[in-house]
Amino acid sequence: MQMSWTHHVLSRRRALTAATGLAAGALLPPTAAPGTASAQGSALAPAAEYMNPVIWQDFADIDVIRVGGTFYASASTMHYSPGAPVLRSYDLVNWEIAGHSVPMLDFGAKYDLNGARGYVRGVWASSLAYRPSNGTFYWLGQIDFARSYVYTATAAEGPWSRLTTISTPYYDAGLLVDSDDTLYVAYGNTTISVAQLSPDGRSQVRAQQVFTTPSSVGTLEGSRFYRINGQYYIFLTRPANGQYILKSSSGPFGPYTMRQVLLDLRGPIPGGGVPHQGGLVQTQSGAWYYLAFVDAYPGGRVPALAPVVWTADGWPVVQLVDGAWGTSYPSPAVPPPPRPVTPMTGVDTFDGTALKPRWEWNHNPDHTRWSVNNGLTLRTATVTNDLYWARNTLTHRIQGPASTATVQLDHTAMRDGDRAGLALLRDSSAWIGLKRDGGVTRVVMVDGLTMDGNWNTTGTGVVRAGASAPSGRLWLRANADIRPGTGRLGTFSYSTDGTHFTRLGPAFSLGNDWRFFMGYRFALFNHATQALGGSVRVTRFELSVP
Structure with a gap:
């Protein structure tokens, strides 16, 4: 699935003018495969380069979205409080911490160090989404394999408050706000399911298993859920060395077919692992990127960014440099930021x-x-x-x-x-x-x-x-x-x-x-x-x- 970086993103991006009038958070169609007619269209001028990892700090299990001209990401925090930081960027490269989706781990006394401890529990892989119909951010995640929680805010920095508790534990959840405003959740380990939530997001109205991972692949988890160009995609990780994607042309409940996105790919950190378990996001100009994490202990799991193009039949392809996830790429072509982000140092x-x-x-x-x-x-x-x-x-x-x-x-x-x-x-x-x-x-x-x-x-x-x-x-x-x-x-x-x-x-x-x-x-x-x-x-x- 990987292609040489010689098919540069410069020939892959649509002109910025194509984004004129684009609604906040809207998705443009995937850019076409190299060699197709639309891939040979107008190219952007060469840009500066960014270096990977884009953040050399511990932010794992990334979900990433764009709302208008701003990118947001969420990450796991386990037993740390407040949980689920919301990161903000205007260019996908320079990030700041805006706030936290889970203000307090009020999930039991162990999170207060009261008679028990919550180490390596708490906020695992979860999901961040934005709902244009009510101008609201949503965070969804399961806690202790017992139930799922939904928090909402009208601004990324908060205040965030709990909207509801759902009895189904949506393991490694990916939340999709569909084009008709319906809320769906993809979740599971090896057996992947999709749930539909009520219009107010407070309860589940339907759930169905949609995919069983072949034994030849092993384990798939870490769902991210998208609707792109009329197709439904569930982006899945094979920990800790692979990334796969499911595609459905028949709606959110499938049936789905699977392709490998990457496996045993050399990452950008010497001695570190394979980039995996992140999310896809599209810039205002129509270019696509994959923000993944790299196992880089003892520091943790750190975010790395790579451009993505799409085949003519609608599958994503990570752009490589010499057969590996690049240590550098041309910077995303985005409008100038409204202000500098707050440094993390x-x-x-x-x-x-x-x-x-x-x-x-x-x-x-x-x-x-x-x-x-x-x-x-x-x-x-x-x-x-x-x-x-x-x-x-x-x-x-x-x-x-x-x-x-x-x-x-x-x-x-x-x-x-x-x-x-x-x-x-x-x-x-x-x-x-x-x-x-x-x-x-x-x-x-x-x-x-x-x-x-x-x-x-x-x-x-x-x-x-x-x-x-x-x-x-x-x-x-x-x-x-x-x-x-x-x-x-x-x-x-x-x-x-x-x-x-x-x-x-x-x-x-x-x-x-x-x-x-x-x-x-x-x-x-x-x-x-x-x-x-x-x-x-x-x-x-x-x-x-x-």
């Missing part, structure tokens, strides 16, 4: 009274024990010697291929038994921070925080190095090399003036097993081991790249 001084959408908590926080007011105050919320049980641990994705997080922290109000600092957080973790015991505060580097395959704690940490901590302010720094393969090291240092940093402890080897799914994150934490009442104040966080 840089400084946060926690100005204002709300966290910026780049931040997500490890499980739901206790909102009575943190505050933002030109600085972040973390009051101890849990008495535990286990960071994996500690509430109000605030996380930030790591920027690849390597980046550094630097935190300015005031520890004046810590109490005996408190532990606070900056972690590299995953199922094998390490941190630099402060231990206050017997009235003495020390800066320490700790590793050996581990979980087993059932996400139970097997190690609560071992102090590898320590030093006397000055009173008042301290700067903590963690560097993470998240390149797959031979990199994968984290190092820690501290400073008393914010300029001169002292390395503390040995290098930490970042785990690259995929089964935790989420990649490493930088994490700010403060928990008690004796009694509640202490606090720390973070006045500055900086995520920088070399």
Whole structure:
């Protein structure tokens, strides 16, 4: 199915004038195959190039849509809260985090770290859609294989609210708003089904199995549902090395025929996996793109973008460079953006009274024990010697291929038994921070925080190095090399003036097993081991790249 990049997208795109008057979110017909009459029409001028991955941060199970001149994407977040970030872009290359579709994981006490834990549960592959008839965004996903939830908002940044709960768990759901405004959901693992929702989107009115994956293919899941040029398509992934598509000319309930889109395709990240489980999206000029993710542990699953063309009989073809998903392509031809997007790196001084959408908590926080007011105050919320049980641990994705997080922290109000600092957080973790015991505060580097395959704690940490901590302010720094393969090291240092940093402890080897799914994150934490009442104040966080 792959074609050489010599059949360039420049000969594939329709003139921008063809989009004049195009309704918001409307789909133009697929562009024709190379060599056909329409493929030989007017070409756009050569454009600048973009590099893959377009976002080197952990955003997996991507769904991507366009509304007017704006692109939006959604991603999995598992046990992090708020969940299901909504990303926004004007060119498919430069992205910002606009908000979250799931404001709180109110799906049971385990998501509050209350008697149980929700690690590797929560928000899995889900779907984002826009309904022009009521000007509303829809998020749909299943939780804990028990039921499905629908959230809505009139703006991507929110506020988002729960519309309904549906008893059917739509596993790896793809939501389609059809041209007649009917809502359909494609879902399932190996056995693929389609459900029709009620006009108000609150309930299911019909469901039917539409496809059984041949044993020769194996597992198909990760549905994305489209109607393009009168045909219905269900875009499916074969984890973690293939992408397939089903096509029906007879309506959303089939019958469907299947073709392979890609299999064992070399990806754009050295040492990383095969691009898969993303979505198709069309620009205003009619060009098509596939936004997929690449397994790139320890950093997680990161988005990569490639152009797509269509065969004369209506099947998508990913455009390749030397037989692989390109590390670069000509940038999409789109109108100039109305403004620059907000960078995913840089400084946060926690100005204002709300966290910026780049931040997500490890499980739901206790909102009575943190505050933002030109600085972040973390009051101890849990008495535990286990960071994996500690509430109000605030996380930030790591920027690849390597980046550094630097935190300015005031520890004046810590109490005996408190532990606070900056972690590299995953199922094998390490941190630099402060231990206050017997009235003495020390800066320490700790590793050996581990979980087993059932996400139970097997190690609560071992102090590898320590030093006397000055009173008042301290700067903590963690560097993470998240390149797959031979990199994968984290190092820690501290400073008393914010300029001169002292390395503390040995290098930490970042785990690259995929089964935790989420990649490493930088994490700010403060928990008690004796009694509640202490606090720390973070006045500055900086995520920088070399």
